[in-house]
Structure formats: C-alpha cells, structure tokens
Amino acid sequence: MFRSFIFLFSIVLIYFSSCITVKQRTGDDYYEQLQYKEAIPYYEYVINKKYTDDVLVKLANCYRITKNYTRSEQLYGQIIQKGKNEKKWFEKYLETNRLDSRVTRLAESCDSIQLFFKDTALYEVKLLKLNTGNESNYSPAFYKQGIVFASNRADKDLQRGNKQMEDFNLFYAKKTEGGNWLDPELLRGEITSIFQEGPSAFANNFSVAYVTRNNNDKVKIVTNTKNENVLKIYRFAATGSEFQEIGEMPFNNSDYSVTHPALSNNGNTMYFIADMAWGYGGTDIYKSDFINGTWSAPKNLGKTINTPGNEMFPFAPNDSTLYFSSDGNFTLGGLDIYRSEMLNDEWSIPENIGAPINSSKDDFGLITDSTEMNGYFTSNRIHNIDKIFSYHKSPPIFSVSGKLIDKATNKPIKDAVLKLKADNGTETSINTKSDGSYIAKLLHNTSYSLISSEKNYFITSIDFSTKGKRKSEDLLQNISIEKMNFNKPYIWKNITFDKFDFKIKPQVLKEIEKLFLLLRDNPGLKIELSCHTDSRGTDKDNFILTQKRADAIADILFTKGIKRERIIAVGYGESKLINHCQGGIFLFRRRISCKCEN
DSSP states (O other), X not given: OXXXXXXXXXXXXXXXXXXXXXXXXXXXXXXXXXXXXXXHHHHHHHHHHOOOHHHHHHHHHHHHHTTOHHHHHHHHHHHHHHGGGHHHHHHHHHTTOTTOHHHHHHHHHGGGGGGGGTTGGGEEEEEOTTOOTTOOEEEEEEETTEEEEEEOOOOGGGEETTEEOOSOEEEEEEBOTTSXXXXXXXXXXXXXXXXXXXXEEEETTTTEEEEEEEOBOSSSBOOOTTSOOOEEEEEEEEETTEEEEEEEOTTOBTTBOXXXXXXXTTSOEEEEEEOOTTSSSSBEEEEEEEETTEEOOOEEOOTTTOOSSBXXXXXXXXXXXEEEEESSSSOSSSSEXXXXXXXXTEEOOOEEOOTTTSOSSOEEEEEEOTTSSEEEEEEEEETTEEEEEEEEEOOOOEEEEXXXXXXXXXXXXXXXXXXEEETTSOEEEEEOOTTSEEEEEEOTTOXXXXXXXXXXXXXXXXXXXXXXOXXXXXXXXXXXXXXXXXXXXXXXXXEEOOTTOOOOOGGGHHHHHHHHHHHHHOTTOEEEEEEEXXXXXXXXXXXXXXXXXXXXXXXXXXXTTOOGGGEEEEEEETTTOTTOOOTTOOSSOXXXXXXXXX
16 A cells, blocks of 8 residues: 555656756746747746756746746746745855855845846837747848848859858848848958857948958968967958958967957947966956057056956947846856947946846847847857847836935925926925925936925925936935025134135035025025124224125025125124124134024
C-alpha cells in the first residue's frame, strides 16, 4: 500500500512538473513572437506554481506592454523584493576581497535597484522586424533614412565561388514613411571585406564612414608581437553608391584594440574605446579632436566614466551628452546602458537609464534622436542572441505637493487657494485640504511659480522647475506663510552701514533684494522705511545721517520698479532707539526697520 502511494505521488509530481514546463515553453514562444497578451495566462500559471526570476520579469513586461500598469507595477515590486538578500552575498564576498571595486559597486546598487524600474511604464520597446532567424544583429548607427548595423546574416552578395565570406558585415535597413522596414542591404565597395566589420559611425552627410575592422594587410589578418589580432578603426569615403577605404585612424595601435567609433554632431570629436594597458579597466572610453586637419592624441574620459570593468559602445546625441554601456557600474546584469552629461567641463556621474531598455542580459549600442525620446539599441535578452530593438519614451510624469503652514503657529491652513503659474502662461487654482496639504500635476520642461495670497498674510511665492529632469518625480514644496502685523516694526538686521556713512555696501544689496521681492509679491503693501542710529553723536548729525540712509535704500527700490507712494523713508536718528537704549548705551547699530501699513 505504501509503495503504491509513493508511486502515485511520484507520478503526480512528474505530471505537474511537466505541465509547468510546457506552460512556460508556450509562454516563451508567444513572448518571443511579441504576442504578449497571449503569453500572460501561461506565465501566470507558472508563477502560481513555481517562482522563477525569468518568468516573473517576462510577465511584468507583458503587462506593461499591454498597458496593465497596475499589475506590472505589482510584479516589478515583487522582483525588487526578491532582490533584497543579494546585497549580503556581495558583502560576504567583500570580506575576503575588499579591493574588488566592481563588487563594491554592485553591493551599493542593491540599495537603489528600485530606481531602475521607476519609469518602466513610460517606455515602449519593440523588437525590429529586420531581425530574422538566428543571425546576430548589433550596434545600429543612423544612416540616411534608416540604420546601418553589423550582422552575420547570409547574403547572396557575400558568395565567392560558393564560399561564404566571413562573419560580420555592415547592412543598411531603410525605414519607410509608414514605419515599415525594407529588407537590409549589404553596404557596397571596400567597406565590405573578408574581415569582420563591426560598430560604425558616419559623417559629412553620410559621405564618410568610420568602421571597426580586424587589423589586416588587405589579404589576411595581421597579428602583433603577442600573436594577437587587434581591432582598428578605418575610414571610408563614399563614391557613388560604394565606399572606398581611405586608411586607418592615426591613433590606431597594433599593441591594443581601438574600436566602437562615435562622432559629435559637428564631426570634430570622435569617441571610441581601447584596451590600453594604462587605462582604468578592461576597455575604456577615449576621445580625439580634429584640430587644424589632424586628429589629436587620445584622451581618456577619466574615472568618472571609466571603471575597472568594460566601458563600450559610446554615442553622443549632442555635444554635452554621452551614452555608453558598462559592466562595471550599477547594473541590472551584464552590460547596461548609461547616460552622462558634461557639466562645468566635467562628466557627471553616469546614470543607469533603467528598465526596460536595460535588463538582466547584455544591453548596449544605444543610439537616440535629438530629443532622446526615440532610438534603437542592442540586447541579447532573447535566447542570448544579439538583436536590435527600437524604443519610444513618453515624457516623465511630474507633480508638486506639500502643505501650507502658518509660520508662527506651525499649524496647517485649510481651504486656502494657491495659484500655480507656468512659464507657458497657464494658471491653475489649487485648494488645500483639511490638513493643509495640496497636490497638482506638472508639465515636463516647464518652470513654475506657486503663490499663496491668503488674506492678512504676506504673499509668498515659491519657484521651481521640471526643466532638465529626466525621471518622474513628485516635487515637495511646503509653503510657510507669515501673518502681517500692521504698525509693528520689523528689524532688518542684515541691512547695515559703516560708521558715519550712508553708502550701500555690496553685501547689503542681497538683503535689499529680499525687501524688493516682499514688495513686488505684495502689491497692496505699503511700508515705512525707518533708519536708526545708536546714541553716539549729536542728535542733528544722527537725524541727517539716518535720513540719507533711508533715502539710499528707497532709491534702489524705486529704480527696481516699486512705486514711490508705497514707501515712506524716515530717518529717526537716535530718537527711537530700537533697543530702547540712551545716553551712550548701544546694542543695535546702524540698522533699519520696516513698518507695514494698511
């Protein structure tokens, strides 16, 4: 009886295990054919029976692509939660090897892994239909009405006496106005050879090409003293419909590889990678400038960009932005794509552009249009074979939120009306809730002013902007407003004068600017601008001096546009001492005060 039970139980286990495998394979088939909706029920079945990282990621992608953002967010959250224990294993490894900076970076990335999935729902990623069969396609470059890419696909023009020419060559795929792709065509001329052609770049309206190729003597590959065949960048010029070789770049070297060319917009700066022995890691990114007809000596982009790992496939959509791939930074796995900006003559810390462009596989060779919202990249996320994908990114989603608070009591102000003014001229009213909180949606690349104009309070304005921000964000802007206390002086301690002088010091101008902003933002406000001295000096001299000081401040406010009827400038000398001191006793010296009037 017991043996029969064990046998029956084993049969059930085998059945369920087999069923899960079949469901997963069916889901994978639909997924690879981009039939995401059809793949969902099969993947749901699998994760309900057995957790696997690969299936969970694919299922999350399916829901995102089919616009079920609520479910996709839940699944991405589960993926992040599953990764919580990974940091301890990195830290355990570092106990035995503290000097491994790559593992240190990976350990640090565990704390920020959720940021990689923040804007996933904004992307639409598609496998290009020009990918067919099991051939590898990688490293797209913009060319005429489409892209040029490296591929090991078969082609009738690659036959010589029934002998297939070797490995990778460059193909041009044209995109029609309707968004379809024509069959890729082999580039003509000497740009196609018996050697391997790899990443390329084009200049001068596509009349010049820079191409990665094996070091060769036009007949066979050439090895160096270490018996290595390095890669070099070669230059080609278009003659009619064909490209003819001009020669190799002057900074090529037979001791190390120089490859992956990318050009600035004006074509006068070339970024490329090399595995020079004195670099920061495996391969680093360098640049060379075309000056007075000559390419300059290569310059390493530095340790902010380059790591002990491999930096590869640079691309410059403009003169201050660089995309590249790396396996030495914070990654989701393998090569990830990063973005850096030139700020104050220095490259910013590279930003992982996140999922779904980056994945647990190798993602590299990204190119993008001038908006950086559309482009192409390479990934081996399907069957570990390099394929070219397109992407479109919608603008990030922004909002502003916070609380309106009474500055004196620190209590929230409910049922208040805030004005949100955008630099495009639009204006929105926002009501605060019972706890003083508010929230409003914002536009991308827009500057705003948020204004509180509650009765009996000083008008308060806060400026902020979404310009330059690339990821969705809720901007926190708490507003603290102050009640007007009419006929009570406000002592402006930072507006001071030198002894026996009425000239405005440069450092005081910032404080007068604050006073100007107070008047500008509160157009109904009138003030008495009072100036005082200590009890030293004669009464007559002090009256004259303080009046000159008050007038000097008022004149600056007038020149900035404040109407004269809104300011009364009065010099009190020592007749109204701020600290109530007389007869040579003094604490506050050479200061002004303001008194608000209804």
